[in-house]
Amino acid sequence: DTEVTQTPKHLVMGMTNKKSLKCEQHMGHRAMYWYKQKAKKPPELMFVYSYEKLSINESVPSRFSPECPNSSLLNLHLHALQPEDSALYLCASSKDGTLQETQYFGPGTRLLVL
Amino acid sequence: KQEVTQIPAALSVPEGENLVLNCSFTDSAIYNLQWFRQDPGKGLTSLLLIQSSQREQTSGRLNASLDKSSGRSTLYIAASQPGDSATYLCAVPREDYKLSFGAGTTVTVRA
Numbered sequence: 074d075t076e077v078t079q080t081p082k083h084l085v086m087g088m089t090n091k092k093s094l095k096c097e098q099h100m101g102h103r104a105m106y107w108y109k110q111k112a113k114k115p116p117e118l119m120f121v122y123s124y125e126k127l128s129i130n131e132s133v134p135s136r137f138s139p140e141c142p143n144s145s146l147l148n149l150h151l152h153a154l155q156p157e158d159s160a161l162y163l164c165a166s167s168k169d170g171t172l173q174e175t176q177y178f179g180p181g182t183r184l185l186v187l
Numbered sequence: 188k189q190e191v192t193q194i195p196a197a198l199s200v201p202e203g204e205n206l207v208l209n210c211s212f213t214d215s216a217i218y219n220l221q222w223f224r225q226d227p228g229k230g231l232t233s234l235l236l237i238q239s240s241q242r243e244q245t246s247g248r249l250n251a252s253l254d255k256s257s258g259r260s261t262l263y264i265a266a267s268q269p270g271d272s273a274t275y276l277c278a279v280p281r282e283d284y285k286l287s288f289g290a291g292t293t294v295t296v297r298a
Binding site for chain 2: 172
C-alpha cells in the first residue's frame with residue numbers, strides 16, 4: 074500500500090476561523106512533509122518531520138502550525154489565514170527522510186480563504 | 188543553487204504517438220531524479236525515481252533516462268493514450284532536503 078490520505082478534500086474558511094488539515098500514511102514511513110502549491114506552480118516545501126520531530130521549517134508564518142502526533146499522522150493547524158494562503162496543500166511521506174528516497178504524495182486539500 | 192527546467196511547457200499529440208518529455212538541471216551532483224504526474228487539482232503521483240548511479244528506469248510504457256554529465260533526464264511514454272493527459276513534473280533533492288521541481292510539462296493526448 075503506497076497510499077497517503079488527506080482530509081478534508083476541500084475546505085473553505087474565513088480569516089478568523091481555526092481549522093486543521095489531516096494526513097495519514099500506513100507505509101511505516103518515518104518522514105512526513107507539508108507542501109503548498111499555487112495554481113500552475115510546482116509545490117513548495119513548508120515543513121518536514123523526521124521520526125516525529127520537526128526537522129525543517131521553511132520560514133512559514135506562525136498562522137500555520139504543524140503537529141505530528143505519531144509516526145502515521147501529520148496535522149496542519151490553521152488560524153487567522155489570509156486570502157493569499159488559498160492553495161492546494163499536499164502531504165507527502167518517505168521511508169526515512171534521506172535524499173535517496175521516493176516521496177509519496179497525497180491527493181491534497183484544496184483550501185479557499187475568504 | 189540547483190535549477191530545474193522543463194521544456195516545452197505544453198505538448199499536444201495525437202493518440203498513439205510516443206511522448207518525449209525533457210528535464211534539465213544545473214548541478215550534476217544529484218542523488219536521484221524523480222518524475223511525477225499531476226492531474227488538475229490533484230496530488231502528485233510518483234512515476235519513476237532514477238538513482239544517480241542508474242542510466243535508466245522503466246515501468247510499463249514509461250522509460251526515464253538520466254545523463255548526469257549533461258544535466259538531463261528524459262521521460263518517454265510509448266503509445267500515448269488520452270488518459271496520459273496530465274502535467275508531468277521532474278524533481279531533484281537538494282542538500283537542504285528540499286525537492287527542486289521543474290515547472291512541469293502539460294501534456295494533452297488527442298483522441
